[in-house]
Amino acid sequence: MASNTLPYFDFVPRKGFLGTKTFAVTSKLIFRIGFYLHISSALVVWLAGIPQFWPTLILKYPKWHRNLGKIYVFGILALAAPSGLILARFANGGLSAQVGFALQCLVWWFLTFKAFMFIREGNISEHVRYMIRSLAVTFAAFSLRTESYIMYQYFGTKPIETYLTVVWLSWVGNFFLAEILILTKIDRYFVKLINPLK
Secondary structure (H helix, E strand, O other), X not given: OHHHHHHHHHOOOOOHHHHHOOHHHHOOHHHHHHHHHHHHHHHHHHHHHHHHHOHHHHHXXXXXXXXXXXXXXXXXXXXXXXXXXXXXXXXOOHHHHHHHHHHHHHHHHXXXXXXXXXXXXXXXXXXXXXXXXXXHHHOHHHHHHHHHHXXXXXXXXXXXXXXHHHHHHHHHXXXXXXXXXXXXXHHHHHHHHHHHHO
């Protein structure tokens, strides 16, 4: 994640992903603000989110768990999801891609907000369930790259077909997998870890 993100901070205007955009788009201040805010905050969110389900962190370092959780929630609600909406407006692939990315950001924001509100209310069971869902959407960027590679290399799909498919599959698929995990009652394991820390 960092290796994909940090090179952009030499601010070369046509590097990597930015090279797929027209000059009219990359010259817009709102796009540049949204882009750099999104890639930096998304990296922080990812780093803060990964350890949230580590049993050792929950049991031995509950303050770290809470503080990383605050970073994760703030990063999504105030930075990553809103800046993602800006980028969705300029997404390649037309209306389907724009709607797909916009819905991803709105769902991401909502799930994270619900997880935050449930822990404030002391409802650990629902907090854990919504954090599983939120983290699933957080990992959509990884799913998008993985699914793109598989579709292109093994199924021979055209680039635009691949792109328009993974725009939706990356986060909807992850959300579906999160629901399967919740149906297996995996959330109960984490609820038992957290409850003694109250």
